[in-house]
Amino acid sequence: MPEPIPQAAIEAIVSAGRRMAERNWVPATAGNISVRLPGGRVAITRSGFHKAQLDAGAVMAVDMGGAPENPALRPSAETGLHCGAYRTFPDVGAVVHGHSIANTVLSRRAGDSIRLEGYELLKAFPGLATHEAAVEIPVLDNDQDIPRLQRAVEARWGNMAAPILPGYLIRGHGIYVWGPDMEAALARLEGLEFMLACELANLSINR
Ligand SMILES: CSC[C@@H](O)[C@@H](O)C(=O)COP(=O)(O)O
Numbered sequence: 001m002p003e004p005i006p007q008a009a010i011e012a013i014v015s016a017g018r019r020m021a022e023r024n025w026v027p028a029t030a031g032n033i034s035v036r037l038p039g040g041r042v043a044i045t046r047s048g049f050h051k052a053q054l055d056a057g058a059v060m061a062v063d064m065g066g067a068p069e070n071p072a073l074r075p076s077a078e079t080g081l082h083c084g085a086y087r088t089f090p091d092v093g094a095v096v097h098g099h100s101i102a103n104t105v106l107s108r109r110a111g112d113s114i115r116l117e118g119y120e121l122l123k124a125f126p127g128l129a130t131h132e133a134a135v136e137i138p139v140l141d142n143d144q145d146i147p148r149l150q151r152a153v154e155a156r157w158g159n160m161a162a163p164i165l166p167g168y169l170i171r172g173h174g175i176y177v178w179g180p181d182m183e184a185a186l187a188r189l190e191g192l193e194f195m196l197a198c199e200l201a202n203l204s205i206n207r
């Protein structure tokens, strides 16, 4: 019998879903949310659930390879991207994924990254203490083959200078962001989404 999922992990996922839904970042059943558990386990949203309406029944456990503990339940279709972040970065405790208008529109126009500079909110990221900084958010081409997409993500990480920015965009699809815990992951997500919304607003001003 697998261990139950700790209540704190379930609550973190359920409230993150509500917070993301309030901001219109998870339309339809878009988005997925996970938390690292002790013992090489991950608690993650089941596939196809609306993120505003999550409860304990919408959260399940997988191993670090993405295999469900209960094979009768289907984890998020993008579980491989969550597990890839946990396997690569041992200090990651939570991963969130959303589909905002800003991240979708801007990633469709972008090359292989989006540069953000001059924003006070850059300080939401580790190692950045001033607005006089810049980050390049990687943009990867979308792919329905998640193991292949995760290999492309890892190849990109391999080409990035440390510290690796705790997030990336998937073109025309959405954003992945992670942190040491759910609060940090959500703060980083909100910081990035704020700056992307500013970039999008700038585009319409400068038309
Ligand atoms: C509503 S379509 C979005 C999905 O294809 C996917 O990108 C997504 O974010 C949610 O998938 P899920 O399998 O529910 O975790």
Ligand SMILES: [Zn+2]
Pocket: 030, 031, 032, 078, 097, 098, 099, 173, 174
């Ligand atoms: Zn998605």
